[in-house]
Amino acid sequence: MTDPLTALTLAQARDGLASGDFTSEELTRAHSGAVEAARDLNLFITETPELALERAQASDTRRAKDAAAGPMDGIPIAVKDLFCTEGVLTTAGSHILDGFTPTYESTVTANLRAAGAVMVGKTNLDEFAMGSANVTSYYGPAKNPWSTGDGKDRVPGGSSGGSAAAVAAHLCSASIGTDTGGSIRQPASFSGIVGLKPTYGRCSRWGIVAFASSLDQAGPLTRTVRDAAIMLGAMAGHDAKDSTSAPVEKPDFEAALGGGVRGLKVGIPREYRIDSTPGEIETLWQQGIEWLKDAGAEPVDVALPHTKYALPTYYIVAPAEASSNLARYDGVRFGLRVPGETLDEMYENTRGEGFGAEVRRRVLIGTYVLSAGYYDAYYVKAQKVRTLIARDFKKAFETVDVILTPTAPSAAFAIGEKMDDPIAMYLNDVFTVPASLAGLPAISVPAGLDPQGLPLGLHLIGRPFDEETVLRAAEALETAARFDTKPAYLEGA
C-alpha cells in the first residue's frame, strides 16, 4: 500500500506544506518508507532516513515560526551519489572511493540544504557517471520501475539512473543528477520523467566528483516541468569556488512558465534523422512538431551539419578529461588502498582493483589520446571539431528560439543488453551529446510510449542561459502530451 503523499509532485507538496495539509515530517516519513520498501530496485547506495527526519523536523519548526526558507523547504529529495555530502558516504558508484565520507558539502547540495530540502538518500549511478544504463556501478545495476511483463528487468538509463528511477517510482518528490553527455536527459526519457541539463556554468560544479570538467553539469530530475523550474531555482547560482560558474543573473524560472509558445520558432535539425532510429521515435518526433505547431509555434528546418561527429568528438574529449581527473585516485588521500612494494606498485594495484572495466577503458583511451605524439591528432582535433559543433548551434539560434529532437534512440532496454560492444552503448547518447559539447541547456520531457509500453522522451535545446524558453516550450509539450501512464512497479504495488 503506497502512501498518497508520495504521489504528489514537488509543486503539490510545496503547496500542501504551505497550507498546512501535512508536515514535512509526514511527507518525509512517507518517502523514507517508500525508499525502504523499494530496495529490490537497488536505486539507493545509501539511505539517510534519520538525517532526513532531523531535517524535516527542522523544516517544520521553521514553518511554525513563519520562517520557511522558500519553495523547497521540507521537500524530500534524492541526491546522485556523485555529490559530496558532509558526513554521508559518497561513492561515485566506485570501489575506489570505499568509505569516503566528505568533510564538506558540494555547493549544489549546500544550496538545496539552505533552501530547506530534505535528503532521503544517495542514489545509484554508473561508476564515475560513465555509462548510459547504470550497469557499471560497483553497487550493482539499478532497475527501472517500468517493465513490460516479459519478465526482464529494464535499465533506468544512466548515468543518473538511480535518481531518475527514484522519481519515477515515487520514492522522492524530486532528485538531482549530473549530465556530461546525456546522463540526466537519457535516464529521464527511459524512466518517463522530466530531466533538465542547465547551461554549462549555471550550477556550480564544486564538490561534485569530477568526470569531464568541461562538460559536467548538475540538474534536476522531476515529474513535471514546473517542478524542474522550482528545483533549478534552488540549485543554481554563481559560486566563487568554481571558476567556470557563470556570474549571471538567476531568473525566476517558475515565472517563465504559463507564457505559451505562440510565435516561438522551433528548429528541426534534419541531421537528427538517422537510419537506425526505430519508427516510433520518428513518429513521436513528428507528433512533437505538430503539438508545438498547434500551440502556436512555428517549426523551422535548421542545419547542424557536424552532428554526426559529435559522438566521436565526445569520446575523445570526455575520456581525456576523465583520465586527468581520475589521476587523484591513488590510494594516498582517500578511499581504497591496495598495498604494493613500491609507491608505483601501490598506485597500480589500487587503481587496477578500484576501477571497474568501463572506467579502466576510458582512462586508457584518455591517456592514449593525450600521450606524446598523439595529442594533436586526437585531442586538439576533437576540440577543433567541437568548435564547429558549437558554431552550428550558434548559427541555428540566429533563426530559431529552441530546437526539438528525440531524447534517445530507443526506449529502456533489458539489463545485460549492449554490454559486449562499448560503441553500441555509447550510441544511446547520440541525440544528447551535441548540446553537451556546446554547453547548451536542454530538457527531456516524457511524451509517449513505445509499442511495448515503455516511455519515450522528447528533447528541447536552447540558447546559452535561456533555460526559461526551454522550460516554456517543455511545458507546451507536456500539456499536449498529457503523459500520465505510471510505471508497472507502481501499478502493481
Place this chain on the structure above:
Amino acid sequence: MPLDESTVKNIAFLARLKVPDEELERLASELSNIIGWVEQLAEVDTEGVEPMTSVVEMTLPKRPDAVNDGGDRERVLANAPEPMSGYFAVPKVVE
C-alpha cells in the same frame, strides 16, 4: 591506428593502472575499435579552426593571490587510508 599489446601495456603504465597480461589482447582489440571509430574525425576539414578552450563565452575570473583557507589538517586527513603522525604515509620512495 590499431593499438597492439605493448602499446596498451605502456599506456596502462602511464595511467598507473595494473592490467593483467591475459587481459592485454582483449583490451588491445576493444581500444583499437574505439580509436578506429573516433578516427572518422580526420575527414572533417578543420583548417583554420581554433580548438575550443571554453564552452561558455566568459573570461576566467581572478582573485587576489592571498591565502583564504587552510590550517585544517584533521579534516584533510580524515579520509586517508593510512595517516601517520599528521601526514599521508606511502611506501618508501627514497633509499
